Amino acid sequence: MKKHLYLLILLISTAVFAQQKQLTTSIDTLKNKIGAEFKLSIKATVNTSSKVVFPNLKNFGALEVIQSYPVDTVKMDGQYELIKKYGLTQFDSGRYVVPSIKIFINSKPFMTDSLLVEVASVQVDTLKQKMYDIKDIAAAENSIGNWWKYLLVIALIIGIGAFIYWFIKKRQEKKLQAEILKTPIEKATTLLDTLEKKELWQKGEVKAYYSELTDIARNYIEEAIEIPAMESTTSELIAGLRAASVKKKMTLSKEIIENLERVLKQADLVKFAKSKPLDFEITDDRNKIQKVILTLDNSIPAEVEVEEDLLLNEAQRQKQIKIQLKKQRKKRIVTAIASVAFLLFATTSFFIITKGFDYVKDNILGHPTKELLEGEWIKSEYGNPGIIIETPKVLKRVDLTKTLPKDGMALIKEMQSFAYGSVLDQFYLMISTLKFKQETQIDLAKSMDGILQSLEVQGAQNMIVKQEEFETKEGVKGIKAYGTFSQMDDLTKSSTKMYYEALLFSQEGGLQQILLFHQEGDKYGNEISERVLNSVELKQAGK
Template sequence: MQRDNIHVFKSTGAGYFTFILTILLAFSPPLFSQQPPRVESSTDTASIRIGEQIQWTVVVEVDSTAQVIFPEGQTFSPLETVEAYKTDTTRKKDRMLLQKTYALTQFDSGGYLLPTQRIEIDGKGYFTDSLFVMVATIPVDTVNQKMFDIKPMMEVETSPWGWLGWLALGLLVLLLGGFAYYWFYLRKKPLTEAEKEALLPPYERAMKELKRLEESRYLIQDEYKQYYTELTGIVRAYLEEEVHISALESTTAQLLEKLELLRDAGKLDLEESTLRQFQGILETADLVKFAKNKPELRKAEEDRTHVEEIVRKTKEALPEPTEEELLQQETYRMAMAEQQRKRKVRFALAGVGGLVLIGLIGAIAYYGFSNVKDYLIGTPSKSLLEGEWVASSYGYPPVILETPEVLYRKEIELPPEARATIKDLDAFAYDDTRAHLSIATLSTVFNKPDEEPDYEGAVEQILSGFEKNGARNIITKQEDFTTVSGVPGIRVFGRGEFKIPDSDRFLKGKYTILLFGGNGFMQQVVLSWEEEDPYAEEIVARILKTIEVKTVI
C-alpha cells in the first residue's frame, strides 16, 4: 500500500520496536548481514518560473533480488507531474542501482513544498526528503501591451431537446408500432385471385381450372404431355379433397379400385359406365406421359369434356354430409382462420420490433450506449444522483452538507485509552452496497481545550480501517481544501481495490478524506465510491461543493 505525505510517529511503540529489533539482530546473523537499501533524491533546481519544469530524480541502491516500486500518478501535489521517465538500471555484482526521474511543474506563482515520496522496497516503505520550491511569475509589459477588460457574461439559450427528445422518440415509436399493428392485423386486405380461388369449394375450383385448361394453348402448341398432366391432376385433386381418398399419389389401377370400393360400400353412387370412361381417360394420359403417345386433337378435347362430366357426376353421387362432418369442416375453417390471425400477429410484432430496434440503434448512435443503457435500465448511483437530496447538520461541532440520503447516527464504543483524550465523538454514515457508495462524518471534541488535532493519526486510522475490511493496493495523495465559505482544511484522497462484502471479489474504488479542526476539536468527512461510475463521481463532486463546518465550539 502506497501512502505518500503521511508520517505517523508513535513514541509509545518506539521502545518496543527497538527491543524487538535488538533481539533479531542478536539471534539472526545470516538474515541481517545484507546491506540495507539506500534512497537519495535530488532536483536540478529549486526555483522556476510559471510553466517551467523541475527534474526530480530519486536513486535507489538495493540488492539485485529486491523488488522496488516507485511513485505513480499525481503524488507530487501541489506540483503536477508532467512525465515519469523510464527507470535507468545499473547492476554491480550483487547490488542494483535504480534511477527514476520525474518532470514536475506548477502554473501558479508562490512557494510550494515538494512532499516526501514513498519508495516501496520488498513491501517496506522508504521516504525521500521534502523540498521547498519557489515558482516566480513572468513579468508582463503593461506599458506597450494594451490591456482589455474582461468581456461580460453572455446568456446562452439551452436546448429544449433534453427529455423532450426522448419523449418525441418514444411517441414516434408508439405511433409507428400502432400503424404496423393496424396495417398487418386490423386492416382487411383485398384478396388476390389466387387467394380467392383457394377459398372456393372443391367443385367450383375444379370446374374453374378445367375451364382455364380449355382456354390454354397446350394442344395448339403440341404440348399433350402438359395438357394431360394438368387434366388428370385437376380430377385427382378434386377426388382427394371432396371424396377423401389418396388420389394424387395412386396409380390408375389403385385409384379405380378405391372408387369401386366406395361405390360398393354405398358411399359413392357412380355408374359403371362412368368409372370405365374415367379409366379410359387415365390410361390415355399414362400413354401420353410415359409412352409419348399423341392422340388426336378431337380425342383430347373430348377427354376434357368427359372429365368435366365425371366431376359433376361425382359431386351428385356424394351423399349429403352428416352433422359430424359439417362440424369437422367448421372446425377446420376455424383452425385455418386462427392460423391466419396468428400469422398476422407475428408480422405485426416483427414490424414493431424492427421499428423499436431502429429507434434504439439511432438513440445509441446519437447519445451513446452507456447513456441509453442507463436511461432504460437505470443504475443505483444514477437514482441517487437524480433523487431528492437532503441538506442537514451532523454532530458537534457540526458538519453541514447535502447528501442523496439522510446520514444515520452510528454508536461508537470508545476504548478506555481513547476516553482519556476524547470527550465526545459523534459519527453519522450512509452506506449503499448496491451503488458502492459510502458517506460518513465524524465530529470529535477533546478533553483538553488547547489540544491540537492529529490529522496524520486520524488518516492512518481510517486507512487501517480500509485494510481491515479487505482493501488493498491503496494509493494516497494530499492537498489543501477550502470550503465555499473559506474554511481551510486538508484533503487526503486516492484509489485502491476494495473488497465487496460477503464475497471474494474486489472492485476498483476511490476515496476522499476531509479534515478540519482547531484547538480542542476535529471534524472529518469520509467518502468512498466505485472508480468507474460517472454518476458516483458527480455525487461526490456535488457533496464536496456543499460541505461547511463550524470552527468555534
C-alpha cells in the first residue's frame, strides 16, 4: 500500500513539475527608480498546435502597465517558445508584489510566479545640490495662448469684407429699383442728361460720347418699339424701324428717320474711321437724338393690354430682375474679396516698409521657433541615467525599440526615449538613455557614427559632420557632433538645409544621447539650441 502511495505522490509531483515548466516568469531587475520601467517576461513552452492566451491587463497589483509588448515566437526542437513582455512602473517608492496571473493554454489555466520588486526614490545630496528659497506665487499659465489674436484679425477682415458687400448691395438694389420702375422714355431722357453732365466730348473723348449717345437711342428703340436695335447695323435698324412704324401704325415723318440715320452714320464714322466732328455738329447730333426719341415715344399708339399680356410682361420683368440681381451679386463678391485682399496687401506692405520683412514674417505671419523660444520653458529629468535639461516644451515618451535591430535589442537592458516634434519638422529635440545587460566598453566615436547613420536612414542627405569634445558644468565629458544635412519633402519635392547638434555621454554602464536640429539660418532655432545645451546637467558615475 505504501509502495502504491509513493508512486502516486511521485506521479503527482512529476505532473505538477511538468505543468509548471510550461510557464517561466522573469523580470529584468528587482530594484528600480521611481517612474522607471520593470520589464516582466512570461515564457510559455508549448507544442505547435497549442493555443496560448495572454491577458490584456492595465495593472499588475499596484504596478501600472505602461507598455504591452507583442508576443515573440521562437521555434525550438518541434516546440514553440512564446514570450510575452509587459512594461511596468510605479511612481511611489516602496516594495511591491507582482502577483500571479492566469495564462490559458488550450483553455486550461496556468499560474505565473509572483515576484517582489523594490521602487527606490531618487536620492538628493543636499551638500552638492543647491537649495533655493520658496518661490513666490506665480501666475497661472495662460492656457488660451495667442490664438485669440489671430481669430480677432480674421474676424475683423471678414467683418470688413461683409460691410463692403452689404454697402455695395444696398447701392445696387437702389439703382436697380430705380431703373426697373422707370419707363423707356424716362430712362432715355435721364441717361441723356447724365451723359451731358459727364462732358465727355469737351474732354476730347468724342468716340466714347457718340458710343453712349447711340446706345441710349438703340436701347430706347429696343425696349419701346421691340426691335433688335442693339444687335443691328445702322441700315438694318432703319429698315426695322420703318417696318415697325407701319406695323404699329406709327405716324413718323421722313425727317425723323433721316435724322436718326444721319446721327448713327456719324457715330459709325467716329468709332471706326476716327472722324472728328466739330463742336456745333456734336451738339446738333445730341439734339437730333433727343428729338427722335421724344417723337418716337409720342407716335407710339396707346394699347390696352389684356390680362395675359400684363402677366407676360410681369414675368419678363421678374426674369430681368433675377438676371440683374445675379450679375450684381457676383460683382459684389468680387469687389469685397478684392477690397479685403487690397487691405491685407496694404497693411503687410506698410509693416514691411516700416519694420522690415523679418518683422512681418515673425510677428504677423508667425514663426514656430520664435513662439517656442518666447514660451515658458520647463526644466525636468529624463531617462536612466537621468539627464536634467531645460526645454521649451515637455518631452513626450517615444518607443524607439521597434526601429532597432533585434540583435541590438538583445544587448540592451533598459532604453528610454523622449522627444518633441518629429524628424520632418522644422525643429526636433530627442533625449535617449540606455543601459546594457552586461558591462560594455563603449566607444563614443563609434556610437556617434551610429547615431548619424540612423539620421541618414531616415532621409538626411549630404551630411556634413564636425566633432569635438564636450564637457558639462559638472565636469562630465562626452563628445559633440554638429553640422548640416539636406532634408527632402516628398510632397513638394523640395530640399531644406538643416543644422544639427548631437551630444553623447557614457555613464553608469550606459549611453546618454541628446539630439536636436532645426532649419539652417533660423536665428530662433540657434538660440533654442544654445539654451538647451547650456542647461544640460549630468551626475558623474559613483558620485
